[in-house]
Amino acid sequence: MKKVSVKVCIGTTCYIQGQENMKNLSKIIPEKYGDKVELTPSQCLGVCSIQWEAPKPPYVKVNDDIIKEATVEKVLQVIDEKLKELC
Numbered sequence: 001m002k003k004v005s006v007k008v009c010i011g012t013t014c015y016i017q018g019q020e021n022m023k024n025l026s027k028i029i030p031e032k033y034g035d036k037v038e039l040t041p042s043q044c045l046g047v048c049s050i051q052w053e054a055p056k057p058p059y060v061k062v063n064d065d066i067i068k069e070a071t072v073e074k075v076l077q078v079i080d081e082k083l084k085e086l087c
């Protein structure tokens with residue numbers, strides 16, 4: 001079975017600038033999606049240091065998509081979209 005991959009950045013920039021907002025993901029994702037979604041913490045995703053863009057942490061990667069200024073709501077919305085693509 002294909003799964004949606006969710007990588008929550010726990011690098012310093014993301015943690016300091018909003019990772020608090022992501023705390024509930026580790027409870028919500030297993031409850032809502034079971035084993036359809038694989039949630040893992042990630043060291044710096046490398047996005048915060050891109051020169052041509054002002055940093056917009058926290059960042060979360062869902063499959064190949066980077067979510068800027070991630071909130072629980074934004075992450076869940078993208079997961080729902082990715083799960084629909086798998087059907």
Ligand code: FES
Binds near residue numbers: 010013014046059
């Ligand atoms: S610390 Fe999160 S992308 Fe760099």
